[in-house]
Amino acid sequence: MEKLIDCQIEIKKLREATGMNRKEFCECFGIPYRTVTEWERGTRNAPDYLLRLLAYYIRMENMVKDTR
Template identity: 90%
Template sequence: MNRKEFCEVFDIPYRTVTEWERGTRNAPNYVLRLLAYYIRMENMVNKKGDNDGKDY
């Protein structure tokens, strides 16, 4: 996912993410925790889908 897609998916202004990347501004800790949670949940869903619904 590129920066533009990331901003659209999470509804974060493009400039804000750019400033986070440049280090001129820091993402709040709660945002980082929410993003980490989202990634963990996506990984869990993807892993469940890898076995085509079969529990081995």
């Protein structure tokens, strides 16, 4: 159960850091909308390697939006 909560929090943090809504995030990364929705709701778990790859890509491509 803890793994699902970690995934749920992490995927939402990554998406929000980019300033994208769920639809934009899905289109940008080629992930089905339903899959991301299930990850964020905690009904399904993303693989750890995928979360690390997304975080790395977002950081390296300077996709993090300034929230000021």
